[in-house]
Amino acid sequence: MGYKKATDILPEELLIQIQDYIDGECIYIPRKEENKKTWGELTKSKKETYKRNLDIYNSYIKGTSVKQLSETYYLSPKWIRKIVAAVRKEQQCTLV
Incomplete structure (x- = not known):
């Protein structure tokens, strides 16, 4: 999991909406179900x-x-x- 700067990837309108809910805090956004990997899938x-x-x-x-x-x-x-x-x-x- 890596961190991305929200101002670099989100549209300004969406960023403002998110700030109404959680201003300046960290938030985890889970993967879509179809993109999830099972344990050990990426390694041996x-x-x-x-x-x-x-x-x-x-x-x-x-x-x-x-x-x-x-x-x-x-x-x-x-x-x-x-x-x-x-x-x-x-x-x-x-x-x-």
Whole structure:
């Protein structure tokens, strides 16, 4: 998100109307629904997290303990169990 100077981009009439509501304050204008991006869409974060979760699941299936996975990935045991359950559920859905 970047800041733009209102006097540079808005017509004077619109600027005057906005000043009637909020004079000199900051205002956030959300994106149009069709222009919104999902989390991780602009970076590799989503793909990297998905790959990490698959790695955790596969290690767990091969016998690595929740405690060891927790220490390896710096995640709580509870979070490791949530990841394993989510990937297991996803794997079952793709098999059907």
